[in-house]
Amino acid sequence: MFKSAMIGLLSMFAVLMLPQAAQAEYADVVINNYADAAGMRPVVFPHWYHRIRFRCKVCHADLGFKFKAGGNKITMANIIDGKFCGACHNGEISWSVENCGMCHSGVPGMPTQIHGSTVQRLVAPTYKSLDKPAK
Amino acid sequence: MKIKHFFLSVLAMTVLLAVGFNAQAAQAPLKEVKSAKGNVSGANVFNRLLKKDTQRNAAPAEDGIHDPANDGTHVLQPPLIAYDGLPTSEFGNYVDWVKSLDDGLLKPRYDLFDPTVEPLVMDLDIVREVKASMPDVVFPHKPHTQWLHCSNCHPKIFIPQRKANVMSMSAILLGQKCGVCHGKVSFPVTTASCTKCHSKPKAADWKPPKSEASLQNPWR
Numbered sequence: 625m626f627k628s629a630m631i632g633l634l635s636m637f638a639v640l641m642l643p644q645a646a647q648a649e650y651a652d653v654v655i656n657n658y659a660d661a662a663g664m665r666p667v668v669f670p671h672w673y674h675r676i677r678f679r680c681k682v683c684h685a686d687l688g689f690k691f692k693a694g695g696n697k698i699t700m701a702n703i704i705d706g707k708f709c710g711a712c713h714n715g716e717i718s719w720s721v722e723n724c725g726m727c728h729s730g731v732p733g734m735p736t737q738i739h740g741s742t743v744q745r746l747v748a749p750t751y752k753s754l755d756k757p758a759k
Numbered sequence: 760m761k762i763k764h765f766f767l768s769v770l771a772m773t774v775l776l777a778v779g780f781n782a783q784a785a786q787a788p789l790k791e792v793k794s795a796k797g798n799v800s801g802a803n804v805f806n807r808l809l810k811k812d813t814q815r816n817a818a819p820a821e822d823g824i825h826d827p828a829n830d831g832t833h834v835l836q837p838p839l840i841a842y843d844g845l846p847t848s849e850f851g852n853y854v855d856w857v858k859s860l861d862d863g864l865l866k867p868r869y870d871l872f873d874p875t876v877e878p879l880v881m882d883l884d885i886v887r888e889v890k891a892s893m894p895d896v897v898f899p900h901k902p903h904t905q906w907l908h909c910s911n912c913h914p915k916i917f918i919p920q921r922k923a924n925v926m927s928m929s930a931i932l933l934g935q936k937c938g939v940c941h942g943k944v945s946f947p948v949t950t951a952s953c954t955k956c957h958s959k960p961k962a963a964d965w966k967p968p969k970s971e972a973s974l975q976n977p978w979r
Binding site: 665676684685693726740 | 814815821823825826829831832835836838841850851852854856865869905906907908911932933934939942943944947948
Protein backbone atom coordinates (compact mmCIF):
# COMPACT_ATOMS: atom_id res chain seq x y z
CA MET A 625 0.00 0.00 0.00
CA PHE A 626 2.70 2.42 1.07
CA LYS A 627 4.82 1.43 -1.92
CA SER A 628 2.06 2.16 -4.43
CA ALA A 629 1.31 5.48 -2.75
CA MET A 630 4.98 6.38 -3.04
CA ILE A 631 4.97 5.44 -6.72
CA GLY A 632 1.90 7.62 -7.17
CA LEU A 633 3.60 10.54 -5.47
CA LEU A 634 6.74 10.06 -7.52
CA SER A 635 4.73 9.98 -10.76
CA MET A 636 3.06 13.23 -9.70
CA PHE A 637 6.46 14.86 -9.31
CA ALA A 638 7.59 13.39 -12.62
CA VAL A 639 4.62 15.00 -14.40
CA LEU A 640 5.28 18.31 -12.65
CA MET A 641 8.93 18.25 -13.65
CA LEU A 642 8.17 17.82 -17.38
CA PRO A 643 9.30 20.91 -19.30
CA GLN A 644 6.37 23.14 -20.09
CA ALA A 645 6.06 24.40 -23.66
CA ALA A 646 7.05 28.05 -23.81
CA GLN A 647 4.09 30.33 -24.54
CA ALA A 648 6.21 33.42 -25.11
CA GLU A 649 5.42 36.09 -27.67
CA TYR A 650 6.34 35.55 -31.29
CA ALA A 651 9.67 37.27 -32.08
CA ASP A 652 10.88 37.52 -28.49
CA VAL A 653 14.66 37.27 -28.83
CA VAL A 654 16.76 35.51 -26.22
CA ILE A 655 20.33 36.84 -26.30
CA ASN A 656 22.87 34.74 -24.46
CA ASN A 657 26.19 35.65 -26.07
CA TYR A 658 27.98 36.57 -22.86
CA ALA A 659 25.33 36.56 -20.09
CA ASP A 660 25.62 32.96 -18.88
CA ALA A 661 29.41 33.11 -18.77
CA ALA A 662 29.17 36.31 -16.72
CA GLY A 663 26.71 34.75 -14.26
CA MET A 664 23.74 36.82 -15.47
CA ARG A 665 20.37 35.68 -16.78
CA PRO A 666 20.13 35.88 -20.59
CA VAL A 667 18.48 38.98 -22.06
CA VAL A 668 14.93 38.70 -23.43
CA PHE A 669 14.24 41.34 -26.08
CA PRO A 670 10.52 41.77 -26.88
CA HIS A 671 10.11 42.90 -30.50
CA TRP A 672 6.38 43.55 -29.96
CA TYR A 673 7.02 46.14 -27.26
CA HIS A 674 9.59 48.01 -29.31
CA ARG A 675 7.72 47.98 -32.62
CA ILE A 676 4.77 49.75 -31.01
CA ARG A 677 7.12 52.66 -30.29
CA PHE A 678 9.66 52.58 -33.12
CA ARG A 679 9.66 51.38 -36.72
CA CYS A 680 12.16 48.67 -37.72
CA LYS A 681 14.26 51.32 -39.45
CA VAL A 682 15.28 53.07 -36.23
CA CYS A 683 17.18 50.11 -34.80
CA HIS A 684 17.98 48.09 -37.92
CA ALA A 685 19.15 50.97 -40.12
CA ASP A 686 20.12 53.82 -37.78
CA LEU A 687 21.46 51.94 -34.76
CA GLY A 688 23.07 49.16 -36.80
CA PHE A 689 21.37 46.09 -35.35
CA LYS A 690 21.87 43.19 -37.77
CA PHE A 691 18.94 40.93 -38.65
CA LYS A 692 20.48 38.05 -36.73
CA ALA A 693 19.81 36.82 -33.21
CA GLY A 694 23.13 36.88 -31.40
CA GLY A 695 24.82 38.43 -34.43
CA ASN A 696 25.33 41.80 -32.72
CA LYS A 697 28.16 41.83 -30.23
CA ILE A 698 26.26 43.74 -27.57
CA THR A 699 28.21 44.18 -24.35
CA MET A 700 27.47 46.32 -21.31
CA ALA A 701 30.46 48.50 -22.24
CA ASN A 702 28.87 49.13 -25.67
CA ILE A 703 25.54 49.99 -24.07
CA ILE A 704 27.10 52.41 -21.59
CA ASP A 705 28.91 54.04 -24.54
CA GLY A 706 25.49 54.72 -26.09
CA LYS A 707 25.66 52.04 -28.76
CA PHE A 708 22.98 49.39 -29.53
CA CYS A 709 20.44 49.33 -26.65
CA GLY A 710 22.32 52.21 -25.03
CA ALA A 711 21.05 54.64 -27.67
CA CYS A 712 17.74 54.68 -25.75
CA HIS A 713 18.41 52.76 -22.52
CA ASN A 714 20.30 55.65 -21.01
CA GLY A 715 17.81 56.96 -18.46
CA GLU A 716 16.49 59.59 -20.88
CA ILE A 717 14.39 57.72 -23.45
CA SER A 718 14.08 54.48 -21.48
CA TRP A 719 15.38 52.87 -18.31
CA SER A 720 19.13 52.91 -17.81
CA VAL A 721 21.63 50.17 -17.13
CA GLU A 722 21.18 49.90 -13.38
CA ASN A 723 17.85 48.07 -13.89
CA CYS A 724 19.71 44.80 -14.60
CA GLY A 725 16.82 42.42 -14.07
CA MET A 726 14.43 44.11 -16.47
CA CYS A 727 16.52 43.09 -19.50
CA HIS A 728 18.42 40.16 -17.98
CA SER A 729 15.17 38.34 -17.24
CA GLY A 730 15.46 35.03 -19.14
CA VAL A 731 15.57 31.53 -17.74
CA PRO A 732 19.26 30.85 -16.97
CA GLY A 733 21.06 28.70 -19.53
CA MET A 734 18.65 29.34 -22.41
CA PRO A 735 20.46 29.47 -25.78
CA THR A 736 20.29 32.48 -28.12
CA GLN A 737 17.11 32.17 -30.21
CA ILE A 738 14.14 33.94 -31.71
CA HIS A 739 11.13 32.51 -29.97
CA GLY A 740 8.52 31.07 -32.32
CA SER A 741 10.67 31.48 -35.44
CA THR A 742 10.36 29.11 -38.38
CA VAL A 743 13.97 28.03 -37.96
CA GLN A 744 13.32 27.24 -34.32
CA ARG A 745 10.26 25.19 -35.18
CA LEU A 746 11.84 23.31 -38.10
CA VAL A 747 15.42 22.82 -37.00
CA ALA A 748 15.63 21.29 -33.55
CA PRO A 749 17.27 21.88 -31.16
CA THR A 750 17.40 25.66 -31.25
CA TYR A 751 20.30 27.01 -33.22
CA LYS A 752 23.16 28.75 -31.49
CA SER A 753 24.91 31.94 -32.41
CA LEU A 754 27.67 31.52 -34.98
CA ASP A 755 29.75 34.19 -33.30
CA LYS A 756 31.42 32.69 -30.28
CA PRO A 757 31.79 35.17 -27.43
CA ALA A 758 35.23 36.74 -27.30
CA LYS A 759 37.17 35.79 -24.21
CA MET B 760 -6.36 -6.65 -6.56
CA LYS B 761 -7.15 -3.95 -4.02
CA ILE B 762 -3.59 -2.72 -4.05
CA LYS B 763 -3.64 -2.45 -7.81
CA HIS B 764 -6.88 -0.45 -7.73
CA PHE B 765 -5.48 1.84 -5.08
CA PHE B 766 -2.32 2.36 -7.10
CA LEU B 767 -4.31 3.15 -10.24
CA SER B 768 -6.56 5.60 -8.43
CA VAL B 769 -3.58 7.36 -6.86
CA LEU B 770 -1.89 7.57 -10.24
CA ALA B 771 -5.01 8.97 -11.93
CA MET B 772 -5.51 11.45 -9.11
CA THR B 773 -1.93 12.65 -9.21
CA VAL B 774 -1.97 13.07 -12.99
CA LEU B 775 -5.21 15.05 -12.73
CA LEU B 776 -3.73 17.13 -9.92
CA ALA B 777 -0.59 17.80 -11.88
CA VAL B 778 -2.50 18.79 -15.02
CA GLY B 779 -4.81 20.98 -12.96
CA PHE B 780 -1.84 22.58 -11.23
CA ASN B 781 -0.13 23.39 -14.50
CA ALA B 782 -3.31 24.70 -16.06
CA GLN B 783 -4.02 26.86 -13.03
CA ALA B 784 -0.56 28.32 -13.03
CA ALA B 785 -0.81 29.38 -16.65
CA GLN B 786 -4.52 30.05 -17.08
CA ALA B 787 -5.42 33.00 -14.93
CA PRO B 788 -4.36 35.99 -17.11
CA LEU B 789 -4.65 34.23 -20.49
CA LYS B 790 -7.34 34.56 -23.09
CA GLU B 791 -9.07 31.35 -24.12
CA VAL B 792 -9.18 31.01 -27.88
CA LYS B 793 -12.03 29.32 -29.68
CA SER B 794 -11.02 27.54 -32.84
CA ALA B 795 -12.81 25.21 -35.25
CA LYS B 796 -10.61 22.43 -33.89
CA GLY B 797 -12.10 22.91 -30.44
CA ASN B 798 -15.53 21.68 -31.53
CA VAL B 799 -14.50 18.25 -32.80
CA SER B 800 -14.48 15.18 -30.59
CA GLY B 801 -11.34 13.91 -28.92
CA ALA B 802 -11.17 11.06 -31.43
CA ASN B 803 -9.99 13.49 -34.10
CA VAL B 804 -7.08 14.84 -32.09
CA PHE B 805 -4.37 12.63 -33.51
CA ASN B 806 -1.09 14.47 -33.08
CA ARG B 807 -0.48 15.15 -29.42
CA LEU B 808 2.92 16.67 -30.18
CA LEU B 809 1.53 19.61 -32.17
CA LYS B 810 1.32 22.82 -30.17
CA LYS B 811 -2.27 23.72 -29.50
CA ASP B 812 -3.63 27.21 -29.95
CA THR B 813 -5.32 27.45 -26.57
CA GLN B 814 -3.07 29.96 -24.88
CA ARG B 815 -1.85 33.12 -26.55
CA ASN B 816 0.08 36.20 -25.50
CA ALA B 817 1.13 34.96 -22.08
CA ALA B 818 2.32 37.48 -19.51
CA PRO B 819 6.13 37.52 -19.05
CA ALA B 820 6.11 35.54 -15.79
CA GLU B 821 4.12 32.68 -17.38
CA ASP B 822 5.58 32.61 -20.89
CA GLY B 823 8.29 30.02 -20.31
CA ILE B 824 11.29 32.10 -21.39
CA HIS B 825 11.25 34.76 -18.66
CA ASP B 826 12.50 33.64 -15.26
CA PRO B 827 9.65 34.05 -12.72
CA ALA B 828 12.25 34.04 -9.91
CA ASN B 829 13.61 37.34 -11.25
CA ASP B 830 12.04 40.49 -9.75
CA GLY B 831 12.37 42.45 -13.00
CA THR B 832 10.19 39.94 -14.85
CA HIS B 833 7.14 41.02 -12.85
CA VAL B 834 7.67 44.70 -13.72
CA LEU B 835 7.45 44.06 -17.50
CA GLN B 836 4.24 44.86 -19.36
CA PRO B 837 2.05 41.87 -20.32
CA PRO B 838 1.46 41.94 -24.12
CA LEU B 839 -2.34 41.69 -23.88
CA ILE B 840 -2.48 45.11 -22.19
CA ALA B 841 -0.55 46.66 -25.08
CA TYR B 842 -2.60 44.82 -27.75
CA ASP B 843 -5.94 46.08 -26.43
CA GLY B 844 -7.96 47.52 -29.32
CA LEU B 845 -5.52 46.50 -32.08
CA PRO B 846 -6.82 44.48 -35.07
CA THR B 847 -6.11 40.78 -34.72
CA SER B 848 -4.56 38.23 -37.06
CA GLU B 849 -4.32 34.45 -37.05
CA PHE B 850 -0.58 34.09 -36.57
CA GLY B 851 2.55 35.60 -35.04
CA ASN B 852 1.66 37.95 -32.20
CA TYR B 853 -2.00 37.59 -33.29
CA VAL B 854 -1.92 41.32 -34.03
CA ASP B 855 -2.24 42.77 -37.53
CA TRP B 856 0.62 45.24 -37.25
CA VAL B 857 0.30 46.67 -40.78
CA LYS B 858 -3.41 47.34 -40.36
CA SER B 859 -2.81 48.90 -36.93
CA LEU B 860 -0.40 51.33 -38.54
CA ASP B 861 -2.74 52.08 -41.47
CA ASP B 862 -5.65 52.70 -39.10
CA GLY B 863 -3.54 55.13 -37.10
CA LEU B 864 -3.78 53.04 -33.94
CA LEU B 865 0.01 52.92 -33.73
CA LYS B 866 2.36 55.85 -34.15
CA PRO B 867 5.82 54.32 -34.02
CA ARG B 868 8.66 56.77 -34.59
CA TYR B 869 10.68 56.68 -37.82
CA ASP B 870 13.49 58.66 -36.18
CA LEU B 871 14.96 58.08 -32.75
CA PHE B 872 14.77 61.70 -31.62
CA ASP B 873 12.39 63.56 -33.94
CA PRO B 874 8.76 62.36 -33.73
CA THR B 875 7.76 64.44 -36.78
CA VAL B 876 9.91 62.57 -39.32
CA GLU B 877 7.72 60.72 -41.81
CA PRO B 878 8.86 57.54 -43.58
CA LEU B 879 9.72 57.52 -47.29
CA VAL B 880 6.80 55.41 -48.48
CA MET B 881 7.01 53.89 -51.94
CA ASP B 882 3.83 52.38 -53.38
CA LEU B 883 5.12 49.88 -55.92
CA ASP B 884 3.91 46.29 -56.26
CA ILE B 885 6.33 43.72 -57.68
CA VAL B 886 4.75 40.61 -59.18
CA ARG B 887 6.91 37.52 -59.07
CA GLU B 888 5.70 34.65 -61.21
CA VAL B 889 5.69 31.31 -59.45
CA LYS B 890 6.65 28.32 -61.58
CA ALA B 891 4.39 25.91 -59.75
CA SER B 892 0.60 26.10 -59.50
CA MET B 893 0.60 28.35 -56.43
CA PRO B 894 -0.79 31.86 -57.06
CA ASP B 895 1.87 34.38 -58.08
CA VAL B 896 3.53 36.48 -55.41
CA VAL B 897 2.73 40.18 -55.18
CA PHE B 898 5.33 42.04 -53.16
CA PRO B 899 3.94 45.38 -51.93
CA HIS B 900 6.63 47.97 -51.25
CA LYS B 901 4.15 50.14 -49.37
CA PRO B 902 3.85 48.30 -46.02
CA HIS B 903 7.55 47.47 -46.15
CA THR B 904 8.69 51.07 -46.65
CA GLN B 905 6.34 52.21 -43.90
CA TRP B 906 8.38 50.21 -41.41
CA LEU B 907 11.82 49.88 -42.99
CA HIS B 908 14.45 51.87 -44.85
CA CYS B 909 15.52 50.95 -48.41
CA SER B 910 18.97 50.09 -47.10
CA ASN B 911 17.58 47.37 -44.85
CA CYS B 912 16.88 45.14 -47.87
CA HIS B 913 18.81 46.66 -50.81
CA PRO B 914 21.36 45.82 -52.04
CA LYS B 915 22.45 43.16 -49.58
CA ILE B 916 19.39 40.90 -49.19
CA PHE B 917 17.65 41.69 -52.49
CA ILE B 918 20.15 42.36 -55.25
CA PRO B 919 18.95 45.21 -57.51
CA GLN B 920 19.28 43.27 -60.72
CA ARG B 921 16.77 41.36 -62.81
CA LYS B 922 16.77 37.58 -62.27
CA ALA B 923 19.54 37.88 -59.69
CA ASN B 924 17.26 36.99 -56.77
CA VAL B 925 16.49 33.28 -56.82
CA MET B 926 13.95 32.47 -54.14
CA SER B 927 12.36 29.30 -52.90
CA MET B 928 10.18 28.45 -49.94
CA SER B 929 12.93 26.27 -48.47
CA ALA B 930 15.36 29.20 -48.57
CA ILE B 931 12.76 31.45 -46.95
CA LEU B 932 11.96 28.88 -44.25
CA LEU B 933 15.65 28.65 -43.41
CA GLY B 934 15.98 32.42 -43.06
CA GLN B 935 17.18 33.64 -46.48
CA LYS B 936 15.64 36.45 -48.61
CA CYS B 937 12.09 37.18 -47.29
CA GLY B 938 12.89 34.78 -44.45
CA VAL B 939 15.37 37.23 -42.95
CA CYS B 940 12.29 38.84 -41.36
CA HIS B 941 9.27 36.69 -42.27
CA GLY B 942 9.18 33.68 -40.00
CA LYS B 943 11.12 35.50 -37.31
CA VAL B 944 9.65 38.92 -36.56
CA SER B 945 7.24 39.94 -39.33
CA PHE B 946 4.35 37.58 -40.02
CA PRO B 947 5.39 33.93 -39.89
CA VAL B 948 5.38 31.34 -42.66
CA THR B 949 2.46 29.10 -41.74
CA THR B 950 -0.31 27.39 -43.67
CA ALA B 951 -2.59 30.24 -42.57
CA SER B 952 -0.34 32.91 -44.11
CA CYS B 953 0.45 31.47 -47.61
CA THR B 954 -2.07 33.71 -49.34
CA LYS B 955 -0.66 36.88 -47.83
CA CYS B 956 2.18 36.66 -50.38
CA HIS B 957 0.76 34.22 -52.94
CA SER B 958 -2.13 36.52 -53.69
CA LYS B 959 -2.42 36.81 -57.49
CA PRO B 960 -4.32 33.82 -58.93
CA LYS B 961 -3.02 32.22 -62.11
CA ALA B 962 -4.84 32.89 -65.39
CA ALA B 963 -7.62 30.42 -66.21
CA ASP B 964 -5.60 28.91 -69.09
CA TRP B 965 -2.43 28.52 -67.04
CA LYS B 966 -0.48 25.31 -67.54
CA PRO B 967 2.64 24.21 -65.72
CA PRO B 968 5.77 25.12 -67.72
CA LYS B 969 7.70 22.31 -69.35
CA SER B 970 11.17 21.66 -68.08
CA GLU B 971 14.27 22.13 -70.24
CA ALA B 972 14.80 18.35 -70.21
CA SER B 973 11.37 17.58 -71.59
CA LEU B 974 11.68 20.32 -74.24
CA GLN B 975 14.99 18.90 -75.46
CA ASN B 976 13.82 15.31 -75.38
CA PRO B 977 14.47 13.98 -78.94
CA TRP B 978 11.80 11.24 -78.57
CA ARG B 979 9.12 13.77 -77.65
